[in-house]
Amino acid sequence: PIHPEFQRRMDEQPYTVVLDGIRLTVDRDVFPPDLGRCAQNMARIAGQIQPRSALDMGCGTGYLALSLKQNGVPEVWAADVHGPAVACTRRNAEANAHLGPIHVTQSDLFQNLPEDARFDLIVFNQPFGPGDGSPVCGCGSDGGYMITRRFLEEAPAHLNDGGVLIMAFSDREHARHSPESVAREMGYRVDVLLHEYYGESNNFIYEIRPPE
Numbered sequence: 001p002i003h004p005e006f007q008r009r010m011d012e013q014p015y016t017v018v019l020d021g022i023r024l025t026v027d028r029d030v031f032p033p034d035l036g037r038c039a040q041n042m043a044r045i046a047g048q049i050q051p052r053s054a055l056d057m058g059c060g061t062g063y064l065a066l067s068l069k070q071n072g073v074p075e076v077w078a079a080d081v082h083g084p085a086v087a088c089t090r091r092n093a094e095a096n097a098h099l100g101p102i103h104v105t106q107s108d109l110f111q112n113l114p115e116d117a118r119f120d121l122i123v124f125n126q127p128f129g130p131g132d133g134s135p136v137c138g139c140g141s142d143g144g145y146m147i148t149r150r151f152l153e154e155a156p157a158h159l160n161d162g163g164v165l166i167m168a169f170s171d172r173e174h175a176r177h178s179p180e181s182v183a184r185e186m187g188y189r190v191d192v193l194l195h196e197y198y199g200e201s202n203n204f205i206y207e208i209r210p211p212e
Contacts, residue, residue: 024061027088033063038168043067051120062089069099079107110154123166128173144177156210165208172201183208
């Protein structure tokens with residue numbers, strides 16, 4: 001079942017929200033960046049890394065990509081498999097053109113990105129668990145463990161030397177879906193950058209580095 005707060009925001013779509021001074025339109029069937037605190041926590045942490053190139057995977061409204069531009073990252077890409085999210089990101093990028101250009105592409109993970117695209121930082125606010133029934137905001141059965149495993153298998157080929165991955169998790173979902181669990185299973189190094197309890201769940205932000 002959809003969390004009541006998630007359903008409320010979906011019922012409000014399309015709506016406008018301001019996060020970190022960035023005005024965003026949240027179109028219908030696009031994941032709301034103001035649901036919970038994961039996206040804003042990821043933006044805050046990513047802002048401390050100061051990469052030269054970054055990718056917002058699963059970009060939704062484009063909030064994280066725009067936040068990266070706001071923090072001065074010269075080259076920012078945004079990718080999402082979900083058509084409405086790609087259109088929403090493009091619209092928000094145009095509305096915030098003063099932050100600078102963003103490369104936006106529709107892609108199943110890295111499939112449609114240039115083969116030679118390399119990043120110092122990749123952020124992925126992935127679906128924490130697999131959905132059942134009709135996809136919601138583009139999040140279907142390929143979620144949780146499955147999407148995390150696919151992402152972690154493909155990401156190293158698109159990281160510069162010393163590059164890092166930033167992912168989030170909420171323990172409303174089973175621990176097997178946690179990026180920490182999947183990454184450690186694959187021999188990756190994981191550091192917990194944030195752990196906060198928000199009244200009904202523990203929320204985590206992880207920094208993940210592939211094996212050397």
